[in-house]
Amino acid sequence: MTAFLASLFFVVLAEMGDKTQLLAMAFATRYKASQVLWAVFLATAVNHALAVVVGEALTKVIPLDIITLVAAASFILFGLWTLRGDTLDAAVNKQSKFGPVATVAIAFFFAEMGDKTQLATVSLAIEYRNMFGVLLGTTTGMVIADAIGIMVGIVMKKHIPENVIKWISAMVFMLFGFIGIFKIISPKLDVFLVMAIMSGVVLATAISTYILVRKKDKSKA
Numbered sequence: 151m152t153a154f155l156a157s158l159f160f161v162v163l164a165e166m167g168d169k170t171q172l173l174a175m176a177f178a179t180r181y182k183a184s185q186v187l188w189a190v191f192l193a194t195a196v197n198h199a200l201a202v203v204v205g206e207a208l209t210k211v212i213p214l215d216i217i218t219l220v221a222a223a224s225f226i227l228f229g230l231w232t233l234r235g236d237t238l239d240a241a242v243n244k245q246s247k248f249g250p251v252a253t254v255a256i257a258f259f260f261a262e263m264g265d266k267t268q269l270a271t272v273s274l275a276i277e278y279r280n281m282f283g284v285l286l287g288t289t290t291g292m293v294i295a296d297a298i299g300i301m302v303g304i305v306m307k308k309h310i311p312e313n314v315i316k317w318i319s320a321m322v323f324m325l326f327g328f329i330g331i332f333k334i335i336s337p338k339l340d341v342f343l344v345m346a347i348m349s350g351v352v353l354a355t356a357i358s359t360y361i362l363v364r365k366k367d368k369s370k371a
Contacts, residue, residue: 154283172322228323271284
């Protein structure tokens with residue numbers, strides 16, 4: 151019980167204002183709250199199970215830098231996806247009724263890779279030597295914290311125009327992507343090269359955004 155309560159308390163505090171809570175908020179403006187919450191639960195359970203059982207073994211097989219870059223790139227793609235709008239959402243839902251759940255779960259899984267809550271789960275498992283208690287506590291803590299984010303997202307959806315919500319959500323996703331890429335390349339490359347790469351990424355994203363918005367405007371005309 152001590153391992154469960156300590157893990158739950160630590161993760162709820164750690165998640166407040168964290169990127170995954172903000173992602174839950176953003177996804178709640180696009181999908182049903184129940185779908186987002188199920189996805190958070192599934193992704194967290196699998197991710198933290200890996201943290202408890204495998205620990206740091208995954209980073210020895212796949213470098214953490216590569217995992218973080220993949221996650222960062224996926225956030226930028228999610229931002230563009232958000233701007234594309236209902237056409238893509240409908241296509242996903244036609245392919246599978248679990249499309250939104252899988253989409254959100256994959257985003258959360260990668261977001262948690264190398265995150266402080268995953269690393270804390272490893273530490274808690276070592277300290278308490280109670281894998282089940284720690285896994286249950288950290289997973290429950292994540293669900294509670296992200297449920298708060300989802301509720302905020304639902305309120306936004308009711309009081310803010312849909313088009314504004316899409317732009318806010320897209321900017322959140324893209325910002326996480328830019329930050330993730332910058333964190334990986336900045337310690338390893340010269341400052342001018344970092345600036346050049348980041349400028350290229352931002353420019354490519356801006357051009358893609360412009361093309362998507364133009365296509366959407368033409369389809370409405």
